Amino acid sequence: MAPNLAKSTLELIHDMISSGEVTTSQIAQAAGCSKRAILRIQSNLRVFGPMKAPPRPRSITPVMLEALGDHLSEKPDSYLSEMELFLLDEFDVSIPKSMISDALHRQGWSK
Numbered sequence: 207m208a209p210n211l212a213k214s215t216l217e218l219i220h221d222m223i224s225s226g227e228v229t230t231s232q233i234a235q236a237a238g239c240s241k242r243a244i245l246r247i248q249s250n251l252r253v254f255g256p257m258k259a260p261p262r263p264r265s266i267t268p269v270m271l272e273a274l275g276d277h278l279s280e281k282p283d284s285y286l287s288e289m290e291l292f293l294l295d296e297f298d299v300s301i302p303k304s305m306i307s308d309a310l311h312r313q314g315w316s317k
Contacts, residue, residue: 211239219247267310268295274306278315 211219215237222233223244232249235239254260266274270293277292278284284292286303293301 211237211243215239219244219250223248223251228244231238249314263300264309265299265305270299270301271309271313273297274310275315278310 219233219237219239222228223237228236230241230244234244237244250256273296274289274293277289281288286306289306290301290303293299293306
């Protein structure tokens with residue numbers, strides 16, 4: 207996988223696309239990237255606004271995280287498998303233990 211383009215390069219590409227005075231091939235040559243990369247950036251600009259697509263939404267919503275925090279306040283010695291079952295029972299979604307663990311660490315919970 208190719209590395210991400212530098213922010214300055216992305217700004218150059220954005221300015222050149224916005225001007226509408228240069229072709230895709232000319233933009234690619236000036237930016238030092240492929241024509242395909244320019245086409246992808248143009249597509250993202252049309253669809254999303256910014257040059258990069260928005261990130262994937264988190265699987266565990268803030269409501270789920272709050273409920274899980276309340277559950278852990280009542281049962282602080284719960285295992286991840288028990289938390290997984292809690293989320294399945296309460297919200298009818300199957301969340302992997304690794305995602306639960308990551309979300310809890312982001313919230314400041316520890317073992």
